Amino acid sequence: MTVRARLDEIADIGRDPVRGGYSRHLLDDADLALRAWFHRSAAELGLDVERDGNGNLWAWWGAQGPDAVATGSHLDSVPGGGAYDGPLGVASAFEAVAQLQASGWTPARPIAVVAFSEEEGSRFGLPCLGTRLMVGAVPAVTVRALADGDGRTIDDVWSAAGWDPRGIGPDPDRVARLGAFVELHVEQGRDLEDRGAPLGTASAIIPHGRWRLTIDGEGNHAGTTPIADRRDPVVALAAVVTAARATAVAAGPSARATVGRLAVTPNGTNVIASRVEAWLDIRAATDDAVRAQLAATIARAEEGVVAEGCTLSVAEESFSPRVDFDEALTARIGDVLGGVPTIPTGAGHDAGIVAPYVPTAMIFVRNPTGVSHAAGEAARDEDGEAGAAGLAAVLRDLAGRS
Template sequence: MTVTARLAEIADIGRDAERGGYSRHLFDASDAPLRAWFHRSAEQLGLTVEEDGNANLWAWWGEPGAGAVATGSHLDSVPGGGAYDGPLGIAAAFEAVAQLRGARFAPARPIAVCAFAEEEGSRFGLPCLGTRLLTGSVDAALTLQRVDAASTTLADAWRESGRDPARVGADPARLARVSAFVELHVEQGRDLVDRGIPVSTAAAIIPHGRWHLTITGQGNHAGTTRMDQRADPVVAAARVVLAVQQAARGHAEARGTIGKLQVIPGGTNVIASRVEAWLDLRADRDDDVRALFETVIAGARAAVAQEGCLLEAQEESFTSRVDFDAALTARVTAALAPEFGAVPAIPTGAGHDAGILSAHLPTAMLFVRNPTGVSHAPEEGASDEDCEAGARALAATLHELAGAP
């Protein structure tokens, strides 16, 4: 089989007819079929599958034990996302195992293919949910209280899926089994296109913060309320969007985005009473993100006050800068050299499970060229040839890391 053929098996799961692309979220209608595909793919290769208490899937080649080498990614997506962000890393991992088995490779240490839960954070607002819970970097009890857009708590969603919320939380014994984790991912930018190469390693993940903004005004009648008598939170929110753009453009290498808005009550002939907005900020260093937030929030408060509204801001998550393990990255780079030459290590502005795990064990990443440079949208892509090159790169990596010392 090929990586492309493996991805084709899930091509109809989670399609979004309204947005285009895919909408696959934790415990939604697409979740169980995707997990079933993971089980089938693993069992066809003779791997043993287990699910941990945080809804992460592990497919083992060999008995789970100390010194294991893990790889994989996630199966969920952003709303209307592309076909490759996440699933490519899992399909390539299964294909890499298939290639190694076909070559009669006998790993000296266990290999695990992983599918981590809710990496995008699109349902419950916390990116890398599965790995954050696994590593204990978030409080399990507080996390289970998080709610989705329908006001369903994570704890209730967990129970409705047939899982036990009492099992959610840090799992140090499982982490202790893993000696290294390598995540393959479609590139989220145009670096490899510009370089003219199919794969690379990753140098770092720049820091990333998310905030929930609540802009409160005065709900009223759209036809009877004079323009000079309004406290319209939608107008205030528009000014906040512009304030984010202005602040981010004033900081070198910064990114500022409001990608989600909810207008309450949402009637066409009603002046809204409240707008909920979600702010995403990224920059080169942790302090840069914090400074950018202070600039954004100062501008936002001024903009909101101009419309006679109020603003509240609550931090939802903050992921510090990750510099990937230099020694592990060097071993991966050396493993790729016979076929791909001296591949570069490039930074990324996107968060990944490998970044969360990096605080607990050596991690590295492989990127596969994206010809459009677009990600988190239906236009995201990778050629069949580059997907197969990625699988070969991952197979070479696993051969290096799990082979005899």
């Protein structure tokens, strides 16, 4: 089989007819179908599959034991996301194992293909949910109380799927069994395309955070309320959005600020809103730079919010500090791949959560459009196949020879 053929098997799962692209979220119908595909793909290769207490899927080649080499990514998406972000890494991992098996090689160390849960955080608001829980980076009690847009908690959806929510939480024994983790991922940008390089490795993930901003005003009638008497949180929102952009521009070319999600109450055409919730994503070169950018954004936004007679509250939903990947492992992989570029990324990954606990590296596959988290995301078939072949060579090197 090929990587393209494996991706084609899931090409119709979770298509979003409204947004375009794919909408695949934790334990929705699309996610369940993708999990079934994972099981089938593993069975075809004779791999033993298990689901851990945090919903992560593991397909083992060889008996589980110490110093295992894990590779994979995630299967969920942002709303209207692309076809490659996540699934390319899982499909490539299965293809790499298939190529190694076809060559007659067997590993001296166990190899695991993994699909982590809720990497995007689109259903419950916490990115890299499965890995954060696994390494103990977030309290299980906090996560089990998280609710989706319909008010269903993780406990609710876990139980509905027939899973025991009491298994949610740190999994130190599993982490201790991992000797290395390599995540293959489509590049989320055009660096490799501009370099003319089909593959690369990651040096670091720049830090980023997500904050929920709540703007409270006064609901009223759109036709009878004079402009001077309004306390409109949507108008105040405009001040927040422009403050975020202006602050990021002032902070320099490495700064990022995005307001991409809104919830307006009551969300009526002829109603002045009473509340707006907005989610702010900030990224910058250092942890301190992200915090400073947030503080400057809120200070600037407050002026417009107060001028409209509204109030603003800020709640942190997640913060991911800067991650520098294992230099020795990254260099070793670069040598196996024949000397490829090493580049930083502004996108978060499960690899970034695992990295402080396990030697971790990433392989990027060139994206000719540079688009990600949208339907225009792309990877050439020949680059995808090069990525799987390269990953197979990396696994052969890391898992030893029999």
